[in-house]
Amino acid sequence: MTLAPMFIQGVGLLGPGLPSWPDSQATLRGAAPHQFALTVLPPPPRLPPAERRRAGAVIRLAMAVAEEAIAHAGVDPQTLATVFSSSGGEGSNCHSLCETLASPDPLISPTRFTNSVHNAASGYWHIAVGSRCTSTSLCAYDGSFGAGLIEAATLMHTNAEPLLLVAYDLPYPEPLNSVRPLPDNLGAALVLTPAPTAHSIAELRVEPLPARLAPPVDTCGDASLDALRTGMPAGAALPLLQGLAHGLAGGPRELVLDYLPHLKLRIRLAAPPVPRA
Amino acid sequence: MQPVAITQHTLTTALGAGRDATLAALRAARSGLASKQFLDAGLQGWIGEVDGVDATALPARLHEFDCRNNRLAWLALEQDGFIDAVTKARARWGAERIGVFLGTSTSGLLQTELAYRNRRPDGSLPEGFRYAPTQNTYSVAAFATAAFELLGPSFVVSTACSSSAKVFGNAARMMAAGLIDAAVVGGVDSLCLTTLYGFNSLELLSSDICRPWDAGRRGLSIGEGASFALLERDADAPQGWLLGVGESNDGHHMSTPHPEGAGAIAAMRSALASAGLRPADIDYINLHGTATPSNDAAEDRAVAAVFGTNTPCSSTKGATGHTLGAAGGVEAMISLLALQHGLMPGGLNVQTPDPELRLNYLRANRDAPLRTILSNSFGFGGTNASLVLGAA
Numbered sequence: 001m002t003l004a005p006m007f008i009q010g011v012g013l014l015g016p017g018l019p020s021w022p023d024s025q026a027t028l029r030g031a032a033p034h035q036f037a038l039t040v041l042p043p044p045p046r047l048p049p050a051e052r053r054r055a056g057a058v059i060r061l062a063m064a065v066a067e068e069a070i071a072h073a074g075v076d077p078q079t080l081a082t083v084f085s086s087s088g089g090e091g092s093n094c095h096s097l098c099e100t101l102a103s104p105d106p107l108i109s110p111t112r113f114t115n116s117v118h119n120a121a122s123g124y125w126h127i128a129v130g131s132r133c134t135s136t137s138l139c140a141y142d143g144s145f146g147a148g149l150i151e152a153a154t155l156m157h158t159n160a161e162p163l164l165l166v167a168y169d170l171p172y173p174e175p176l177n178s179v180r181p182l183p184d185n186l187g188a189a190l191v192l193t194p195a196p197t198a199h200s201i202a203e204l205r206v207e208p209l210p211a212r213l214a215p216p217v218d219t220c221g222d223a224s225l226d227a228l229r230t231g232m233p234a235g236a237a238l239p240l241l242q243g244l245a246h247g248l249a250g251g252p253r254e255l256v257l258d259y260l261p262h263l264k265l266r267i268r269l270a271a272p273p274v275p276r277a
Numbered sequence: 278m279q280p281v282a283i284t285q286h287t288l289t290t291a292l293g294a295g296r297d298a299t300l301a302a303l304r305a306a307r308s309g310l311a312s313k314q315f316l317d318a319g320l321q322g323w324i325g326e327v328d329g330v331d332a333t334a335l336p337a338r339l340h341e342f343d344c345r346n347n348r349l350a351w352l353a354l355e356q357d358g359f360i361d362a363v364t365k366a367r368a369r370w371g372a373e374r375i376g377v378f379l380g381t382s383t384s385g386l387l388q389t390e391l392a393y394r395n396r397r398p399d400g401s402l403p404e405g406f407r408y409a410p411t412q413n414t415y416s417v418a419a420f421a422t423a424a425f426e427l428l429g430p431s432f433v434v435s436t437a438c439s440s441s442a443k444v445f446g447n448a449a450r451m452m453a454a455g456l457i458d459a460a461v462v463g464g465v466d467s468l469c470l471t472t473l474y475g476f477n478s479l480e481l482l483s484s485d486i487c488r489p490w491d492a493g494r495r496g497l498s499i500g501e502g503a504s505f506a507l508l509e510r511d512a513d514a515p516q517g518w519l520l521g522v523g524e525s526n527d528g529h530h531m532s533t534p535h536p537e538g539a540g541a542i543a544a545m546r547s548a549l550a551s552a553g554l555r556p557a558d559i560d561y562i563n564l565h566g567t568a569t570p571s572n573d574a575a576e577d578r579a580v581a582a583v584f585g586t587n588t589p590c591s592s593t594k595g596a597t598g599h600t601l602g603a604a605g606g607v608e609a610m611i612s613l614l615a616l617q618h619g620l621m622p623g624g625l626n627v628q629t630p631d632p633e634l635r636l637n638y639l640r641a642n643r644d645a646p647l648r649t650i651l652s653n654s655f656g657f658g659g660t661n662a663s664l665v666l667g668a669a
Contacts, residue, residue, distance in 0.1 A: 002455045051531075088413060094389075101470045102393035106318075113475030114531045114657065117382065118414050118435030123658025126528040132540050134524040135660060136443060139414035140432040147432035150456075151447065157454045175401045176389070179408040208430055208456060210373050262428045263373075 003207065004157045007200040007272055010073025010191035012065030012166075013241060015039055015228060016184040021068055021241075027225065028238070028245035034224040039185040046128040054111045055124060057185065058090035062121035062168045063128065065189035069164065073191035074199060077129040080191070081155065081163040084122040085138040085148030087233040088180065090115060091172030121168065133161075144169070145188070145236040146259025149267075152192060153206040160194040167234040186232040188241065200272035202248055204240075207266045209256065214264040218255045229258075243269045278551045280667065281449050281519040282512035285362035287353055288610035290502035290597040291325030295356030300614050303622045306642060308596045310486050310498050315468045320477055323486045325500025325598025326468060327352070342420040344385035344411035346467040350420060353465070353503035362507050363425045363461060370458040370509075377431040378447040379418045380440025380464030382602030384433070385411035387469035417465045421505075429457050435602065437656030438565075439524075440464055441504065442605025442664055446522035448508050463505035464606040472499055472601060479532055481569050487599070489566035489592035489624055490573055490638045492631040497567045500598020504606035506613075517613045518667040520649065521552025527659030533571055534655060538579025541565075541653065544661035545583045548651060552665040556584045559665070560645070561621045563608045563652040564636075566592020567599050576653065577634040591639040595625030605654035609664055612650040616668040619646050 011021045016036045018024040026032040041060040044052060046067065055063075062084065070077045088094070093115050100108050114120065119137035126135055140147035145167040152165045168187035172180055193200065218239040220226035229235040236258045243253045252270035259265045287295060291309025292302035302309065310323040333348040354360055367375060388411040395403045410416050418433045430451060434440045441464020448460035466472075476482045476499060487498035508519065525547065527540035534541070549556060562584070565576055573592075580590065593611050600607050615621060623641040630638070652664045 087415075094386075097471055097475075098390055098393040101390050101474060102396075106470065106474055108471075108474050108478050110475075110478040110532075113471065113478055116471065116475070117437045117657050119437055119656070119658040119660060120531070122436070122526075123531050123660070126526040126659060127530065129528070131528045132526050132543055135436070135526045136434055136447075136524075137436050137658075137660075138432045139435055141409055141413050141415040141419065143432075144415075147430075150430055151432070154447075154450045154454050154456065158450045175396060176408070179402060179406060180413075210428060260431060263430060 003153045006153060006156045006192040006204045007196045008190055008202045008204050009193050009197060009199050010069040011244065012068030012189035014061065014064050015186035021072060025245040028242045030221055034222045036224055041185060047124060051124060051127060056090050056093055056115045057170055058121050059124045061170060061185050061187045062166050063125060065187035066125060066164060066166050069189035069191045075191055078131045079162065081133045081161055082122055082125065082135040083148050083152045083163060083165045085144045085167045087139060087141055087144045087169050089118050089120065091170050091176060095173045095176055140260065142233050143259045144233040146257060146265050149206055149265060150208060156192060156194055162193045165190045165192060167237055169232050169234045183231050186228060186234045188234050188237040196272045202244055203270045203272050205268040209264045209266045211262050211264055214256055217258050217264060240267060278449055278521060279453060281452060281508045282515035283517040283519060283613065284507050284509045284512045284515055285359055286506040286516060286610050286613055287357035287359045288504035288607050289327060289353035289356060290600060290607055291327055291500050292596055294352055296614060300618060302596065303620065306623060306625060308625050310598050315473060318470055318473050320473055321484045322482055323498040324468065325498065327501050339420065339424055341407055342410040342416065344388040346385040346417055346465055347420045349467045349501060349503045350417055350465045353505060359505055366459045366507060366509060372426060372428040374429060374458040375427045376429040376448060376451055376457040376460040377418050377422045377427055378434065378444040378460055378462050379421060380434045380444050380602045380606060381414065381417050381466050382435060382437050382440060383466060383469050383472055384414050384416050386471055387467060388412055390470045421461055425461065436660040437658055438601050438604050439654040439656040439660040439662040440602040440605060442609065442654035442662035443524060445519055445664055446524055449519060449522060452510055459509040461505060461507060464603040465503040466601045466603040467501045483568065486626050487568035487595055488626040489568040489595055490631055490634055491627045492629040494568040494570060494573060496569050497599040500600045502597060502600035502603040502607045504603060504610045515669050517616055517669050520667045521548045521665035523548030523551060523663040525661045529659055532657055534575040536575055538575040540659055540661045541576060541579035541655055542582050544663040545651065548663035548665050554649065554665060559588055559649050559651045560647045561615060561650050562588055562590035563612050563650060564590050564592040565653040565655045566594055568594065573634060577636050581635055586635045587637055589621050589637050589639050589643065591622060591624035593622055605662060608652045609666060612652045612666045616647050616650060616666060619644055621645065
């Protein structure tokens with residue numbers, strides 16, 4: 001592996017039958033069956049009232065998992081660079097804009113337009129936490145989580161600064177749902193640091209691996225959970241989160257995650273070293 | 278950062294297809310903007326529409342990608358020997374060692390907007406509508422990856438109007454980390470109803486031609502454009518160098534820049550630091566210069582804070598229009614042309630210079646040997662990116 005290791009310090013998770021990182025661990029470990037239940041998106045308390053009113057589903061989903069990850073990590077979000085990655089942002093907002101634009105009176109709302117940009121979640125987050133750190137917003141269709149992870153690992157390798165990775169996907173209403181079926185909302189977030197800390201959960205190494213050389217990608221075991229892995233772009237993170245939920249006391253875990261048809265990601269999770277005092 | 282060789286580059290905007298047409302228009306101080314409607318959009322304004330997009334045919338093997346955005350991408354790729362250059366790079370480095378990182382804001386969304394006009398009686402989208410290769414934000418990078426048969430990392434950066442500047446940073450980092458040896462970078466954004474009506478809804482669209490740095494500027498004119506650059510780990514005869522990349526966030530407002538340009542200042546200083554250069558080393562600045570009252574005022578303050586007010590600068594958006602997610606790449610390619618030909622392009626459409634703005638804003642072309650240029654791109658959501666480009 002050529003990229004420097006990263007250290008996971010915080011995790012956020014919200015999706016169908018996955019109500020939060022702590023409340024999903026039994027399911028992720030296979031100790032409880034996964035049961036699909038529609039995701040409830042909380043309002044984003046950190047946003048100023050004006051922005052909170054305008055915050056659509058994409059903002060609520062991305063900020064919910066980002067908030068959970070930074071609270072878990074116990075870090076100041078103002079200090080974190082961010083990598084946001086999503087296949088399509090807010091599907092219902094896109095649908096509404098396209099409906100209006102197809103009508104005889106195609107005047108659209110400025111809030112809907114502002115929320116339609118792919119980097120809306122990143123923009124609102126940096127406003128909410130008052131951060132001028134660098135941020136990017138990526139898309140690689142079904143490989144959007146993989147794109148975010150490889151970009152996070154590359155940023156960490158070159159800049160060696162803590163960062164927040166947020167992957168999130170939301171469904172389209174009909175008629176777009178028929179051509180891009182996504183079952184529900186799903187988001188996952190990781191706080192990553194360049195060196196181990198007293199609060200590190202795991203060491204994470206990432207390496208791109210040509211599909212021709214890669215073993216089959218790891219699956220989730222539980223069929224309902226695996227349907228999220230294959231049915232939601234952010235679900236590609238689930239085997240990694242399962243590895244964390246199982247714990248690493250028994251030794252490192254190597255996993256292969258989906259990214260692009262021609263390129264997979266091999267990751268290695270290991271117990272973090274004890275930091276020097 | 279280690280300088281990265283730019284071994285081929287091309288651009289297509291309302292100024293024309295390819296570098297020669299662009300250079301000729303810049304030399305003639307000709308704008309590509311025209312007062313006309315896009316499709317049947319009933320908006321009064323000036324747009325920078327690229328000639329020949331509708332007539333561009335994708336190769337048969339890539340037909341599933343067919344939409345305005347990918348036609349514009351293909352029209353651009355066919356210019357300046359770019360396809361040959363990537364083919365040679367693939368032979369040299371191997372398909373798995375070349376990445377594709379492109380910027381766009383709306384990709385092929387027009388295809389969906391038009392499909393919504395033609396929904397079937399049951400509400401479904403018309404037969405033949407394909408989501409992934411057209412509407413999805415990744416589609417333009419999927420298209421380029423497929424067109425060049427590349428097997429390296431690939432994604433789209435979509436941070437509004439800084440998208441295709443930021444991709445230079447992604448590629449440089451991946452090369453520095455040893456994951457790839459070369460990359461195709463750039464960006465494509467094509468005209469669509471969402472952006473025309475969207476900027477109109479925010480009252481950021483000028484009914485007059487856009488006039489960056491003019492006292493009476495009223496907003497932007499939207500254009501479309503595509504640009505591509507081939508970056509390689511080393512080269513015998515580079516056409517220019519990527520010397521530095523700086524990125525930051527405003528953390529201030531979704532659609533209005535920080536009034537003092539705090540994020541922009543951070544991006545420019547970071548770009549200079551990554552290039553190992555001082556402000557005085559920059560010969561010319563290609564401004565973001567959208568011609569909205571707030572952008573130009575904030576950028577004027579930000580550039581003055583970093584460079585003082587002597588460095589010659591201009592916005593080329595009066596010529597190309599604001600090509601949104603493609604703007605960073607388009608202006609990087611204009612900057613490379615400027616370095617190669619010793620041409621600082623004058624900013625077009627200024628009638629009355631804004632006395633509040635203090636920068637050394639060029640209103641006419643100026644010829645001078647140029648070694649280094651800084652190009653600014655700032656976007657919705659407060660994303661800022663500055664590139665430092667150097668002469669070969």
